Amino acid sequence: MAVIDRRQQVLKAATKSFSLFGYKATTMDQVAKIANVGKGTIYTFFTNKEQLFDEILRDVTLEMKSIAEREIKRDKPFFDNLHRVLDALLDFRSEHELFIKLSQENREVGTPQAQEGLDKIENVVLEYLEREVEFAIRQGEIKPCDPKIISMVMFRLYIVLTAVLNKTHKPLSKEEIKTYFHLFLAEGLAL
Amino acid sequence: MAVIDRRQQVLKAATKSFSLFGYKATTMDQVAKIANVGKGTIYTFFTNKEQLFDEILRDVTLEMKSIAEREIKRDKPFFDNLHRVLDALLDFRSEHELFIKLSQENREVGTPQAQEGLDKIENVVLEYLEREVEFAIRQGEIKPCDPKIISMVMFRLYIVLTAVLNKTHKPLSKEEIKTYFHLFLAEGLAL
DNA sequence: AAGTGACCGGATTAGTAAAATGGTCAAAAG
DNA sequence: CTTTTGACCATTTTACTAATCCGGTCACTT
Numbered sequence: 001m002a003v004i005d006r007r008q009q010v011l012k013a014a015t016k017s018f019s020l021f022g023y024k025a026t027t028m029d030q031v032a033k034i035a036n037v038g039k040g041t042i043y044t045f046f047t048n049k050e051q052l053f054d055e056i057l058r059d060v061t062l063e064m065k066s067i068a069e070r071e072i073k074r075d076k077p078f079f080d081n082l083h084r085v086l087d088a089l090l091d092f093r094s095e096h097e098l099f100i101k102l103s104q105e106n107r108e109v110g111t112p113q114a115q116e117g118l119d120k121i122e123n124v125v126l127e128y129l130e131r132e133v134e135f136a137i138r139q140g141e142i143k144p145c146d147p148k149i150i151s152m153v154m155f156r157l158y159i160v161l162t163a164v165l166n167k168t169h170k171p172l173s174k175e176e177i178k179t180y181f182h183l184f185l186a187e188g189l190a191l
Numbered sequence: 192m193a194v195i196d197r198r199q200q201v202l203k204a205a206t207k208s209f210s211l212f213g214y215k216a217t218t219m220d221q222v223a224k225i226a227n228v229g230k231g232t233i234y235t236f237f238t239n240k241e242q243l244f245d246e247i248l249r250d251v252t253l254e255m256k257s258i259a260e261r262e263i264k265r266d267k268p269f270f271d272n273l274h275r276v277l278d279a280l281l282d283f284r285s286e287h288e289l290f291i292k293l294s295q296e297n298r299e300v301g302t303p304q305a306q307e308g309l310d311k312i313e314n315v316v317l318e319y320l321e322r323e324v325e326f327a328i329r330q331g332e333i334k335p336c337d338p339k340i341i342s343m344v345m346f347r348l349y350i351v352l353t354a355v356l357n358k359t360h361k362p363l364s365k366e367e368i369k370t371y372f373h374l375f376l377a378e379g380l381a382l
Numbered sequence: 383a384a385g386t387g388a389c390c391g392g393a394t395t396a397g398t399a400a401a402a403t404g405g406t407c408a409a410a411a412g
Numbered sequence: 413c414t415t416t417t418g419a420c421c422a423t424t425t426t427a428c429t430a431a432t433c434c435g436g437t438c439a440c441t442t
Contacts, residue, residue, distance in 0.1 A: 027433085028434070028436080029435090038385055041384085043435095044385080079381065141381070143374070143378075148360055149352075149360065152355070152359075153351055153352075156348075156351045157348075160343060165340065172340075180344070188374075188376060189334055190270065190332070190333055190376075197416095218402085218404080220402095228417090229418060230404090230405085231405090234404095234406080235416085239404075
């Protein structure tokens with residue numbers, strides 16, 4: 001079996017375990033078992049548990065970026081791009097699973113690594129959003145305002161519509177999420 | 192000393208302690224001491240710690256409602272009212288202190304009563320917002336859309352602008368908060 | 383050379399005794 | 413007699429310790 005394969009196996013097993021049980025409840029023995037690999041093997045590819053976690057986080061954010069980049073057409077309007085990226089992102093349940101599990105772990109157990117992981121993902125998304133917003137402002141597509149604030153609000157709005165709302169409300173469909181996103185960010189509520 | 196006074200003393204002392212130390216770290220002995228009252232006296236007015244906490248939460252939300260009602264003029268536009276209520280609410284630091292302390296306690300220690308308290312406040316605000324939004328929709332002042340979602344987004348937007356943002360950004364002024372509130376809810380970002 | 387799992391030491395958990403706290407009530411104060 | 417009080421009780425929380433678990437290593441197997 002190729003070296004690259006074993007590494008990939010470990011990565012896949014660890015992703016599964018982190019998404020299913022969270023950071024703390026994922027043991028290296030368990031990862032080894034799921035990956036059908038001796039525990040020592042893991043340590044030939046990754047220096048320790050945190051670094052393995054980091055690597056997965058990096059993969060997740062890279063995947064998200066790649067999804068975004070695939071959808072963004074520089075010649076299309078900002079909100080057009082935003083909607084297409086949102087659409088594509090909403091289909092990627094695997095990214096969300098890890099995100100949701102870490103949120104839960106952070107809430108219920110308060111594992112520092114879960115919080116750090118969430119912050120890392122959030123930062124990548126925010127940085128990315130910020131750049132796009134800056135570009136849109138330069139293009140004169142949206143009003144000139146602080147990109148940091150805009151991207152923060154966009155991110156939180158996304159969380160509210162996809163996750164928070166589900167506690168008191170039936171989950172929104174992809175279409176509804178896009179509609180509300182557009183309503184707040186592009187049109188405003190006023191008639 | 193009048194009975195009503197002693198009750199008020201206890202209420203004031205407890206509010207102070209809950210705002211300063213949170214729910215868990217507030218002991219009944221301490222409340223009695225701050226209120227200059229025997230511990231037993233507290234139990235002549237309140238059945239137990241939770242009920243005392245509830246009473247304070249009720250007072251806080253009543254105060255918020257009263258602030259809101261004072262500012263709302265039924266003949267003025269919705270966003271006009273919204274801004275004036277926001278303005279008045281942002282001045283009420285005492286309400287915010289308890290809210291912020293409970294948020295912190297919930298995050299750091301996870302005291303269930305802190306979470307419940309926050310939920311109670313949130314629910315009161317959401318119900319109130321929902322009614323106002325419904326009214327504005329009937330008046331044809333804002334677009335017809337689900338009031339539950341609108342009020343939830345409004346509430347979270349408020350939290351983001353007043354609290355969450357402060358971790359990565361310098362706190363916004365009252366004027367800035369109002370501007371961004373208007374930008375997202377009334378105008379939208381698009382040019 | 384690559385892969386493994388028994389093994390090690392530090393970290394976490396379970397178990398328990400001691401301390402703290404919510405709530406009561408007999409007695410003191412008014 | 414009514415109101416107030418703080419010592420007291422039962423339960424919860426905390427501090428401490430022993431037992432277990434888990435991340436990481438490495439001598440041994442394949």
